Each structure stands twice: as C-alpha cells, then as structure tokens.
Amino acid sequence: MAAIAELPFPKSKKGMQAFLGALNYYNRFIQDMAVYGAVLYQLKDDDFGQGGDLTAAKVAFAELKKRVADAPTLRHFDAAREVHVMLFANEWALSSTLLQPHEEKLHPVRFCGRVLKANELGYHPAEKEVLAFATSTEDLPYSSRRKDAPHLH
Incomplete structure (x- = not known):
C-alpha cells in the first residue's frame, strides 16, 4: 500500500490505465472507487499533451491513492445480521x-x-x-x- 501512495501522476493514458488496472483488485475494498475512477477512465491521449486540463484527474488520482492507504477493514457478511x-x-x-x-x-x-x-x-x-x-x-x-x-x- 505504501508503494501506491508514493506513485506520481502518470504521464500518459497508458500509464493511467496501468494504475487503474493495479487498483482493479481493490474495487470491493475502496468506497466510491467507481466515482473517482470514472474521471480517470475518461482521459484521452490528448489530455496528457500541451493544453490538456488534468485538474479533476489529479484530484481523483490523489483521492484514490488516499483511499487505498486508508481503506477500512471489511467485516464478513453475516446473513443473521441486519443489513x-x-x-x-x-x-x-x-x-x-x-x-x-x-x-x-x-x-x-x-x-x-x-x-x-x-x-x-x-x-x-x-x-x-x-x-x-x-x-x-x-x-x-x-x-x-x-x-x-x-x-x-
């Protein structure tokens, strides 16, 4: 988890896809991952070039890294308990x-x-x-x- 927290913002769409692929396993452990990931999945190659606005993407990237580091421990589902x-x-x-x-x-x-x-x-x-x-x-x-x-x- 510490390695993910140290990752710099990717310089290309391919780098972003690699980051999102690495987080794919953690999808069930990170609250609202789809919400933050959606911003990153929508990035195009042109967004990483001159004049591309990556403000929202950088916020989502930082938030996902934080949520991976702070992910709560999930409890086991118990069918006898209220949901x-x-x-x-x-x-x-x-x-x-x-x-x-x-x-x-x-x-x-x-x-x-x-x-x-x-x-x-x-x-x-x-x-x-x-x-x-x-x-x-x-x-x-x-x-x-x-x-x-x-x-x-």
Missing part, C-alpha cells in the same frame, strides 16, 4: 456500501460501484439509486440474501 445500504449516484457513476452492525457501530461489509453505461446516463437520479441498490446485491451468494429488505440510507 444497511448507503447509495450514491451522480451523472456518470454509481456506488453503494453494504454495512452491518458490529459492536454497536455500522461497519462496511462490501463496496460496490461502476461507471454508468451509455443508455443509463439519462436516468433520473432516483432511478440511478435503484440501479446502485440492484448492483449492490447482485454478487451476493444466494444463501446470504435475506427475505427482509435492507435499510436504505
């Missing part, structure tokens, strides 16, 4: 966090997120949040899904 879901959606990405109570505090058990597809970009914000919720439960093993609905936050 809380925090949703987030913006113009180009969505994310959700599944939380469960442990020691009287809510702890993350899973982070989910992705960039919106072209046909989803025009969705109403409420529809994007429903999509974020659906994405958050998609990959859970069938045996861990509960019959009672999670608490939305």
Whole structure:
C-alpha cells in the first residue's frame, strides 16, 4: 500500500490505465472507487499533451491513492445480521456500501460501484439509486440474501 501512495501522476493514458488496472483488485475494498475512477477512465491521449486540463484527474488520482492507504477493514457478511445500504449516484457513476452492525457501530461489509453505461446516463437520479441498490446485491451468494429488505440510507 505504501508503494501506491508514493506513485506520481502518470504521464500518459497508458500509464493511467496501468494504475487503474493495479487498483482493479481493490474495487470491493475502496468506497466510491467507481466515482473517482470514472474521471480517470475518461482521459484521452490528448489530455496528457500541451493544453490538456488534468485538474479533476489529479484530484481523483490523489483521492484514490488516499483511499487505498486508508481503506477500512471489511467485516464478513453475516446473513443473521441486519443489513444497511448507503447509495450514491451522480451523472456518470454509481456506488453503494453494504454495512452491518458490529459492536454497536455500522461497519462496511462490501463496496460496490461502476461507471454508468451509455443508455443509463439519462436516468433520473432516483432511478440511478435503484440501479446502485440492484448492483449492490447482485454478487451476493444466494444463501446470504435475506427475505427482509435492507435499510436504505
């Protein structure tokens, strides 16, 4: 993790793709990775040339490095415990966090997120949040899904 924190901002699109590829494994451990990663995935070769504005990309890059270093320890999902879901959606990405109570505090058990597809970009914000919720439960093993609905936050 210390090595990632020391990485300089990439000088090319290929360098940025290598950085994002290295973080791909950590997607489920970094809250809102899709939100910050979307800014970086949209970069073009021209953005790295003279006159390219990399301000937002540099902020997203620094935030991702910080989040990798500060990533919380996820708890194991427990089907017997209550599930809380925090949703987030913006113009180009969505994310959700599944939380469960442990020691009287809510702890993350899973982070989910992705960039919106072209046909989803025009969705109403409420529809994007429903999509974020659906994405958050998609990959859970069938045996861990509960019959009672999670608490939305």
